[in-house]
Amino acid sequence: MKVYTNIGNTGTLKVLIAAHLAGKSVEKCLATFEDGIFTGPQALPLLEVDDLLTFFSSNAAVQYLFPTLDLSENGQCQQMLEWEATRLQPAVAAIVSGKSVASDIRQALQSSLQMLDKLLQKNKYILGEKLSAADISIWSTLYPVCFDDALKQTYISGCDNIVRWNTNLASAKAIQQAVQQWGWSPKDQYGASSALGIPQIASIVSPIGLPLKDRKNVLITSALPYVNNVPHLGNIIGCVLSADIFARYCRQCDYNTLFICGTDEYGTATETKALEEGITPREICDKYFDIHNAVYRWFDIGFDYFGRTSTKEQTEIAQKLFLKLIDNGFVSTQSVEQLYCEKCERFLADRFVEGVCPHPGCLYDSARGDQCDKCGKLINAIELVEPRCKVCSHKPTVRPSEQLFIELGQLEPSLRTWISSAEQGWSAPARAVSRAWLRDSLRARAVTRDLKWGVPVPIDKHAHKVFYVWFDAPIGYMSITQCLTKHYEKLWKPDKDVDVKLYQFMAKDNVPFHVIMFPATVIGVNEGHKLVDHIFATEYLNYEEGKFSKSRGVGVFGTDAQETGIPSDVWRFYLTSIRPETSDSSFSWVELGTRNNSELLNNLGNFCHRSLSFCANSFKGKVPDVTLTPADLELIALVNREVISYVQNMEKGRLRESLRHVLSVSRLGNQHMQAEQPWVLLKGSEQDKVRGATAIGLCCQLVALLCALLAPFMPHTARRLREQLNIDAVALRINPQNPSLVQYLPAGHIIGKPEPLFSKIEPELLEKLRAKYAGTQSDRAKQNGDAKSSPSKGSVAELEAAVEEQGNKVRQLKASTKDKAVWQPEVNKLLDLKKQLETAKAAPKETTATPSESVASLEKAIAEQGDKVRKLKASTKDKGVWQPEVDKLLQLKKQLTAAQAQTNAASTNNKDDIASLEKAITEQGDKVRKLKASTKDKAVWQPEVNVLLDLKKRLAALQIK
Ligand SMILES: Nc1ncnc2c1ncn2[C@@H]1O[C@H](COP(=O)(O)OC(=O)[C@@H](N)CCS)[C@@H](O)[C@H]1O
DSSP, rough: OOEETTTTHHHHHHHHHHHHHHHHEEEEEOOOGGGGEEEEEGGGOOEEOSSSOOOOOOOHHHHHHHHHHHHHHHHHHHHHHHHIIIIIIHHHHHHHTSSOHHHHHHHHHHHHHHHHHHHHOOOOOOTTSSSOOHHHHHHHHHHHHTTTTTIIIIITTTTTHHHHHHHHHHOHHHHHHHHHOOOOOOOTTTTTGGGOOOOOOOOOOOGGOOOOOOOOEEEEEOOOSSSOOOOOHHHHIIIIIIHHHHHHHHTTTTTEEEEEEEOOOOHHHHHHHHHHHHHHHHHHHHHHHHHHHEEEEEEEOOOOEEEESSSSHHHHHHHHHHHHHHHOOOOOEEEEEEETTTTEEEEEEEEGEEEOOOOOOOOOOTSSSSTTTTTTOOOOOOGGGGEEETTOOOOOOEEEEEEEEOOOOHHHHHHHHHHHHGGSSOOOOHHHHHHHHHHSOOOOOEOEEEEEOOBBBGGGGTTTTTTOOHHHTTTTHHHHHHHHTTHHHHSSSTTTTTTTEEEEEEEEGGHHHHIIIIHHHHHHHHHOOOOOSSSEEEEEEEEETOOOTTTTBOOHHHHHHHTTTTHHHHHHHHHHOOOSSOOOOOOHHHHHOOOHIIIIIIIIIIIHHHHHHHHHSSSSTBBOOOOOOHHHHHHHHHHHHHHHHHHHHHHTTOOHHOOOOOOOOHHHHHHHHHHHHHHHHSSOOHHHHHHHHHHHHHHHHHHHHHHHHHHHTTTHHHHEEEEHHHGGGGGOOOOTTTTOOOOOOTTTTTTOOOOOOOOOOOOHHHHHHHTSSBBBBBHHHHHHHHHSSSSSSTTHHHHHHHHHHHHHHHHHHHOOOOOOOHHHHHHHHHHHHHHHHHHHHOOOOOOOOOOHHHHHHHHHHHHHHHHHHHHHHHHOOOHHHHHHHHHHHHHHHHHHHHHHHHHHHHHHHOOOOOHHHHHHEEEEEEHHHHHHHHHHHHHHHHHHHHHHHHHHHHHHHHHHH
């Protein structure tokens, strides 16, 4: 059988895939006029089975080669093939043509993809659990979209089910063989007419970013955030956001890019959180994996894959590497003194101990067992002064336990050689940390712990121990890649003739295990694993005057950012502009407003809107041709200088610096506009009009350039700007070899409708947010709880109405989009309102009872609530669970005090005499004494003390009278 094709025809890809899947052999022939069968690109491909049978429709050919036998499915299969041929394929053809396409075509593709994503939500394949001709046909048609970074970003990001289905099919051997036989890059599709008859086999595009010969292959990792809380803004700029900006830049430069990340799920951070929330570590991982995923999607972080470490792949790789280290003689066993809590009957992991920091000059009294949050220094838990178990507050004792160590000393010479050759490619903080570590000789380091939640040590004698996170976490990058593709070793152990550059993003605290522990492991294993080329580590971002802390809940968290109503792109912009590249930096609400209002609104937004509005109003939206003057050439030279610096800084991971150069371009544009005054020129002589048109034409080109340069930092804004420019992402590439202003918009190109890009952030809002996000997460929750526990009059009715309204909002949102990132915040609000309603319903009602009746019922309520609190405290240590109930108890006690005062007042008013007051004081004094003797809990006896004091005051007043 022969398939006749023109270049890059995805119809041919369908036929070849069907043939490979069915185990049939089809020869690919490039059709030329000489064949006598070539009747134009529309008629290709053409499957010639034999002299008698020829298929002119690729879908029919697919069904012939790969028949879908189930008759009940045939109707659906036909429908899907028809949909592919009449709706999907024409939209894809228009989009990948590289020409500007009308927005309704883009929308048509988007809604087709949404429909497909929905279909794949429940099923593995399009028609259910079985692969069919529909999968083959649709997958091939979408190939140029799914395997072009910019198009994928624009159209597929957010379609998680399509991504899964695509990845699954792309990893099938038969499909890979078919892609190989097909032999074109996605960009060659529909380019056939320009290259008719000239066989032009481009580099094969790799499914799922696998590395290719003769391409720049870029593997990007972001540090894997712990699931011990929602990520805060420090985490976001320290790893995922920085890595995302770089990945977007790489895709725009057309590097073969793969960006992976995931949650770091093992270790004590998770165990501590599980203890705090009273659920299992697995439940914590599942809960926070979803939260992280949603937060990152809201921030527009475009991972190629976001995985997690608590997988069988992680266990397999970690154990395998460790056994290899043992075989190669780099593991030893040592007895280690560890803190043991007699009360909890277990060894305490570093994070389960707190105490005074042993470093002179710091002495912070709540230092963790592994690191001090105040001075940042690493700590050996047994060196903590006055250690206490975090679970029960008991003082732990020191006991010996056998642990396994990696012999870093033996690996040190090779490690030093590698570091001295590699560190030029690292950021200054990464170099500083690695040099500090290498100042002294390296000592063996324990890589096991007496914990349960982790990868078990694969040695019988130590099977009850797990690996320490410093050993475990960097292995996560590999295991997460393995979850994406079984060919993960092509990236992590690349062939000699394939160049893969590994870029890793993190903050300074992660540097030691990325430059010492993991490389030492890889060197010790000696199996050709990839060593990092570029570590782009940052310093720390601080919060206003303090420090961000995930474990203590201090700072602004991803979900908080979402709630402010400030767009995610503005957050991305501000966080990048304060990225701690050379020293620690600080987040400030006031500065967030200033930068938005001055740099985005007044500088960048103003320039883009002004330029495009001139083009729309004075040139009917047609980009004018330019006749360059020396002043224009000078402007172009200045702009090019900025673009060169932009690229140079990007390549070195200095993202903050690059962003500065973007703003310089728009500043130059604004200055040019002011100097040229096109609004005057356009009213002048013919020559002036030419100059005016040139000014506007040049400014429009600058807007397109800004759109390209800005895209890695502000993807949503760039998308909007592209719509206004009426240009596709693929047309806005950056050429790192020759960074310069290029004519992105041909003269005569029609732009879209100009719209303002940014809006002002008012100082009042910032002040409110600053006040709202002061203190810790639990302070805020408590404040909410307090507000909830004293609902205002009529609040039950109000809350019921609010719950109903919010419920409707959530239903509408869920019906309109599958994007959890969009509706989850509203669902959270709904849950919060429901909780408030519950509390309001449970709170004591205002009554017309007499004071003594109130006292009785309050005493009963207090007794019941006291029981509830005691039971809760016995069942869980999670303060988050019992604190709201304790708050309710305190509230009830306050009410009781007030009611008692009223009762006393009532009784003493009736018989306001010294004798009865003295009697009441004696009784009350006895009550107080007894209570104080029975409990140290001030909350219990203080209300009674208050009653006593009140009685004494009354007596004093009477005595004076
Ligand atoms: N204040 C901070 N500023 C910048 N970057 C920060 C800050 N605090 C932490 N980080 C970085 O965030 C990521 C994630 O941190 P997390 O504590 O969640 O996780 C880990 O450190 C490990 N699970 C990483 C294993 S690879 C990290 O890069 C911090 O350096």
